[in-house]
Amino acid sequence: MPTSVESPQRITLLGATGSIGQSTLDVLARHPSRYRVYALTAHRKVDALAALCQTWQPEVAVVATASDAQRLQELLRDGAAATTVRYGAQALADVAAAPAVDTVMAAIVGAAGLLPTLAAVRAGKRVLLANKEALVMSGAIFMEAVAEHGATLLPIDSEHNAIFQCLPNGTPVSLTATGIDSLVLTASGGPFLQASAAELAAVTPAQAVKHPNWSMGQKISVDSATLMNKGLELIEACWLFSATPDQVEVVVHPQSVIHSMVRYADGSVLAQMGQPDMRTPIAHALAWPERISSGVAALDFTRMGSLSFEAPDSTRFPCLRLAREAICAGGTWPCVLNAANEVAVAAFLAGELSFQGIAEVIEAVMQQMPVRPASELATILSADQEARACATRYIAAQSALASD
Ligand SMILES: NC(=O)C1=CN([C@@H]2O[C@H](COP(=O)(O)OP(=O)(O)OC[C@H]3O[C@@H](n4cnc5c(N)ncnc54)[C@H](OP(=O)(O)O)[C@@H]3O)[C@@H](O)[C@H]2O)C=CC1
């Protein structure tokens, strides 16, 4: 296996200050001759981005606003003179599509990642997709753009990366024609797997962001706790692997050792296993089709204990059902589901909504928003905005009722 290549891959890392960003830089640091960082982006963590720029000396760094850019420029004055500082949405799209870039790690959280990730796809880059919300929102347009512009799309989400590894030869055009019966997404069940409905009513944001197995950003941690993460992943799997919703199963596997599986027509089930550490899928996608070291410890089967499996409970955790309804209805509904979820999770984290209120908000917004065809990006962006406004109004109305 080669340990170096002649010219290093140049990388734009969207969301460098986040959990995936940190794991990506950890892997890159292990292979300095294979990879060079071209651009690093953040939203508001200017100090953290400045520290990363000192270490990585990217050509470009991007933040949200002019004042953040000015502050970053000041912080970099002495240490990273080579870095050009930019800000705003156009700058994110530019560093994703820059001719100098080979590979884009799409690790911004939420809908904010859609336009820069699409820019990378439309520039035909090798796109490492962590930002599942982008694909959930715009699945058909996104996948058409991948095909039209010859982009290479590699899944980072641990389940989808696992499935990709269990497929015969990359992504098949048709699952059935490849002898595949179904894809099996594993779900940890989150921190409240054993909680009663009464206990769920009282859970706090601090409890919800404590994932039992993975260390992740706040938004995805809450999604794991509601099982919306698995709902988003169900939709993500349909687009990535040309699967129908009923070809995607979900099974709760609390140990997070098996990251997902593929069932074949002959009764074989192929599984990908590993430590719950995102450096494995990141290293896999960075180097694919080669393999490189990731820093992740080997699994010790003699100390692992037993692996267990159970069906998800859609009564206590309705979000998975809502996501299935959204992808079955198609059109703008997955985008609506995602937008309502983002608003509801933000309200929950701000202490303005109960844990169970998250699913209630999403269901109410889906009931109020029609399913429209999602063949234009403009339609998707306006459905996203409408659903956010609808969710915000619903939360305000519920809170007014509660204080009466
Ligand atoms: N963490 C994980 O293990 C996994 C994550 N994913 C997916 O990867 C994505 C990133 O997750 P994670 O790393 O946990 O998230 P984090 O919250 O840890 O990091 C998010 C990153 O996005 C940046 N960001 C936030 N809002 C904006 C915005 N409006 N515009 C531009 N940049 C923004 C943040 O910048 P700043 O820090 O400055 O705010 C940060 O760099 C998500 O879509 C998640 O679902 C998928 C599988 C596993």
Ligand SMILES: CC(=O)[C@@H](O)[C@H](O)COP(=O)(O)O
């Ligand atoms: C690491 C990763 O891919 C997360 O999406 C993780 O899967 C969350 O775990 P659960 O959603 O299964 O709790």
Ligand SMILES: [Mn+2]
């Ligand atoms: Mn996942």
